[in-house]
Amino acid sequence: xxxxxxxxxxxxxxxxxxxxxxxxxxxxxxGRDGGVFRxxxxxxxxxxxxxxxxxxxxxxxxxxxxxxxxALGLRPVAEIQFMGxxxxxxxxxxxxxxxxxxxxxxxFTAPLTIxxxxxxxxxxxxxxxxxxxxxxxxxxxxxxxxxxxxxxxKGLLVAAIRSDDPVLFLEPxxxxxxxxxxxxxxxxxxxxxxxxxxxxxxxxxxxAWGAMIPVARAAAAAAEAxxxxxxxxxxxxxxxxxxxxxxxxxxKTGRALVLHEAPKTCGLGAEIAATIGESALLNLNAPVxxxxxxxxxxxxxxxxxxxxxxxxxxxxxxxxxxxx
Amino acid sequence: xxxxxxxxxxxRLCVLDDEGRASPGLDPGLGAAELxxxxxxxxxxxxxxxxxxxxxxxxxxxxxxxxxxHEAAQVGLASAMTRKDWFFPYFRDLGAYITLGYPLADxxxxxxxxxxxxxxxxxxxxxxIAIPVGSQVPQAVGAAIALKYRKLPGAVVTxxxxxxxxxxxxxEGLNFAGVFRTPNVFVCVNNQFAISxxxxxxxxxxxxxxxxxxxxxxxxxxxxxxxxxxxxxxREALAVARSGGGPTLIEAYTYRMxxxxxxxxxxxxxxxxxxxxxxxxxxLARFRLHLGTKGLWDEAFEKEVQAAASEFVExxxxxxxxxxxxxxxxxxxxxxxxxxxxxxxxxxELKSSLPEGxx
Numbered sequence: 248x249x250x251x252x253x254x255x256x257x258x259x260x261x262x263x264x265x266x267x268x269x270x271x272x273x274x275x276x277x278g279r280d281g282g283v284f285r286x287x288x289x290x291x292x293x294x295x296x297x298x299x300x301x302x303x304x305x306x307x308x309x310x311x312x313x314x315x316x317x318a319l320g321l322r323p324v325a326e327i328q329f330m331g332x333x334x335x336x337x338x339x340x341x342x343x344x345x346x347x348x349x350x351x352x353x354x355f356t357a358p359l360t361i362x363x364x365x366x367x368x369x370x371x372x373x374x375x376x377x378x379x380x381x382x383x384x385x386x387x388x389x390x391x392x393x394x395x396x397x398x399x400x401k402g403l404l405v406a407a408i409r410s411d412d413p414v415l416f417l418e419p420x421x422x423x424x425x426x427x428x429x430x431x432x433x434x435x436x437x438x439x440x441x442x443x444x445x446x447x448x449x450x451x452x453x454x455a456w457g458a459m460i461p462v463a464r465a466a467a468a469a470a471e472a473x474x475x476x477x478x479x480x481x482x483x484x485x486x487x488x489x490x491x492x493x494x495x496x497x498x499k500t501g502r503a504l505v506l507h508e509a510p511k512t513c514g515l516g517a518e519i520a521a522t523i524g525e526s527a528l529l530n531l532n533a534p535v536x537x538x539x540x541x542x543x544x545x546x547x548x549x550x551x552x553x554x555x556x557x558x559x560x561x562x563x564x565x566x567x568x569x570x571x
Numbered sequence: 572x573x574x575x576x577x578x579x580x581x582x583r584l585c586v587l588d589d590e591g592r593a594s595p596g597l598d599p600g601l602g603a604a605e606l607x608x609x610x611x612x613x614x615x616x617x618x619x620x621x622x623x624x625x626x627x628x629x630x631x632x633x634x635x636x637x638x639x640x641h642e643a644a645q646v647g648l649a650s651a652m653t654r655k656d657w658f659f660p661y662f663r664d665l666g667a668y669i670t671l672g673y674p675l676a677d678x679x680x681x682x683x684x685x686x687x688x689x690x691x692x693x694x695x696x697x698x699x700i701a702i703p704v705g706s707q708v709p710q711a712v713g714a715a716i717a718l719k720y721r722k723l724p725g726a727v728v729t730x731x732x733x734x735x736x737x738x739x740x741x742x743e744g745l746n747f748a749g750v751f752r753t754p755n756v757f758v759c760v761n762n763q764f765a766i767s768x769x770x771x772x773x774x775x776x777x778x779x780x781x782x783x784x785x786x787x788x789x790x791x792x793x794x795x796x797x798x799x800x801x802x803x804x805x806r807e808a809l810a811v812a813r814s815g816g817g818p819t820l821i822e823a824y825t826y827r828m829x830x831x832x833x834x835x836x837x838x839x840x841x842x843x844x845x846x847x848x849x850x851x852x853x854x855l856a857r858f859r860l861h862l863g864t865k866g867l868w869d870e871a872f873e874k875e876v877q878a879a880a881s882e883f884v885e886x887x888x889x890x891x892x893x894x895x896x897x898x899x900x901x902x903x904x905x906x907x908x909x910x911x912x913x914x915x916x917x918x919x920e921l922k923s924s925l926p927e928g929x930x
Binding site: 271297303305307308309310311314315316317318319335338349350351354355390412488490 | 716
C-alpha cells in the first residue's frame with residue numbers, strides 16, 4: 248500500500264489494536280476527531296470509546312492515567328497533541344514512567360507509548376515547533392524513537408507498542424505528508440535500538456534522524472556532484488543509542504557530521520560527537536562538526552528559515568570537513 | 572451515610588466521642604474480634620513507627636516520614652479494603668501497609684536505602700509509594716479505568732496529604748475520575764501541615780472534602796483520629812466504587828504529631844500548646860476507651876498486644892538488617908526490560924573499579 252507517514256501510523260495503531268485488546272488509545276481529540284493530524288482516524292468507530300478515549304485537556308493527567316493503565320496490564324498509547332505541550336507531563340514521565348520498573352525491581356512496569364508530533368518546518372504557530380528530544384534522552388529508562396519514513400514509522404510504532412519498555416515516539420510533523428512509500432499492509436516490526444545506514448558513502452558520515460534525513464539526503468546529492476561520497480546514518484532510536492552503527496560508519500569514512508534541528512548546546516549532537524571522540528578518534532581525518540539550530544527560541548514562521556538547518560548549511564560544513 | 576455529612580455545611584463524620592462512646596446511628600457495627608484487630612493494627616503501627624524513628628536516630632535507617640497520629644486514618648482506611656482492591660499510597664502510610672500485609676521488613680528495607688524493599692510481594696495490590704507530591708492521583712485513576720476495562724472486581728484507593736490538593740495532579744486526577752466515573756476512593760489525610768505550611772495556605776476553601784463537589788462526585792470530611800469513622804466512610808465509598816457508583820473523596824481530618832520527616836523540626840513553625848491539644852485526641856487512646864466501653868480492653872489485653880507488636884517489629888528489623896546490600900547488577904538491571912550495550916559497558920566499568928567484595 249502506498250501510504251504517507253500519518254496513514255502508516257494509523258495503520259500501525261489499527262493493526263495492533265486488532266491483534267491485542269490490551270491496547271488502548273487516549274488523548275485529546277483522538278476519538279471523534281481522529282486526532283488533529285488524523286493519526287487516530289477511524290479508530291473510535293472500529294474499537295469504540297472504551298479503547299479510544301478522548302480525555303480531558305490535561306497532559307499530566309493523561310500520562311498519569313496511562314501509567315495506571317499500563318501497570319494494571321494494558322498497553323496504552325497516549326497522544327500528546329504537540330511536543331510543545333508535553334511539559335506538564337514531564338514529572339509523570341521522568342519521575343514515574345521512566346523509573347517504575349527500577350523502583351519496584353520489576354514488579355511493576357509502564358509499557359506505554361507516548362506519541363507526539365514534533366519539530367519545525369511547517370510554519371506553525373508558537374509552541375508547535377519544538378524539538379526537545381535531548382531532554383528525554385537524558386532520562387534513564389526511557390526509549391526515544393523518531394521515524395523518518397512511512398515504512399519505519401509503522402514498523403517502529405509497532406515495535407514501540409510491543410516493547411516492554413516505555414517509549415516516547417516522536418513524529419516529525421514536517422514528514423507527516425511529505426513522502427509516500429510502499430508500506431506492507433500486515434504488521435511488522437522495525438527493531439528498536441537499531442540505527443540504519445540509509446545512504447552508503449565513502450568519505451563522510453552524516454548522523455541525523457527524523458525530518459533532517461531529507462535535508463541530509465539533499466546535501467549528500469549536492470556533495471556527490473562535488474565528488475564527495477556521503478554516508479547517512481538514520482539513528483531512529485535516539486536512546487538507548489545504537490553507537491556501534493555510528494562508529495562503524497565513521498571508522499569507514501573517517502569523517503563525521505551530526506545534523507539536528509534542535510538547538511546546539513547539550514543537543515544529541517554533543518553526545519554523538521563525544522562517542523566518536525571516545526571510540527574512533529584515531530579513525531578521524533577531521534574534527535566532528537555539528538549542524539544544528541542555534542541556541543535560541545524557535546522563531547515564528549516569518550523567520551523560521553533562518554533557524555531550520557538546510558542542505559546549504561550542511562554542504563558548507565561538509566566542505567569545511569573535507570578541506571580540513 | 573456519607574451524603575448525610577455535607578462538607579459545604581461544615582459537617583464532619585465522627586463515630587466516637589471523647590469518651591469513646593460510639594454514636595448508635597453511625598457505628599459500623601464491627602464484632603469484638605474485628606474491633607480488637609483494629610486496635611492491634613494501630614498499636615503495631617505506632618510501635619513500628621517509633622522503632623523506625625529510633626533506627627533513624629542511630630543511623631540505621633534513612634530519612635523517612637513518621638506516621639505518629641495518623642494510625643486511625645491509615646488503619647481505618649486499609650481495614651475497609653479487600654485483597655482485590657488496589658492501593659496507591661503516598662509516603663506516610665505505614666498503618667495501611669501493616670494492615671494490608673505488606674511485610675514490615677520490606678518497609679524498613681526500603682527506608683534503609685534499598686529499592687528491593689519497594690518491590691511489592693506478588694499477590695499484593697500495592698503500588699510503590701509516590702514521593703513527588705500528588706503524582707499518584709492520576710495513576711490511581713488509570714488503574715481504576717483498567718479494572719473497569721478488564722472487568723475485574725475491586726476499587727482503587729489512593730492517599731495523599733493536604734498539601735497535595737494544591738497540586739495540578741490532584742485536580743487532573745479527580746477530574747478524570749469524575750468524567751470516567753471510575754471506581755476510585757481518594758483519601759486526603761489532612762494533617763494540617765505540608766512540612767511547615769499550614770492547611771490555610773493550601774486553599775481558601777473551608778474544607779478539602781468539598782472540592783469533590785466541583786468534580787461531580789461526593790466528598791466527605793471524617794474525623795481522622797476516629798478509626799471507626801474512617802473505616803465506616805471508607806467501607807461505604809469502596810462499596811459504591813466497586814458497584815459502579817463512581818468515586819468518592821474522603822478527607823480524614825487529623826494532625827501530624829511528629830515532624831514532617833526525620834529531617835524536619837516542627838518546633839520551628841508550631842506551638843507546644845497546639846500539639847498538646849491534639850494529644851488529647853490521640854486515636855489510640857480514644858479507641859482504647861471505646862474497647863473499654865464494650866468490655867474488650869483490660870491491662871492483660873494491653874500487655875499482650877504490646878508484646879506482640881514489639882515482637883513483630885523486632886523480627887522485621889532483624890530480617891531487614893540481615894539482608895545483603897544491593898549489588899551493582901541490582902541497580903542496573905531494572906532500568907530497561909533488557910540491558911542495552913551502553914549499560915552493560917558502564918556496569919562492567921563500575922565493577923572493575925570496585926574492590927573485590929563489592930563486585
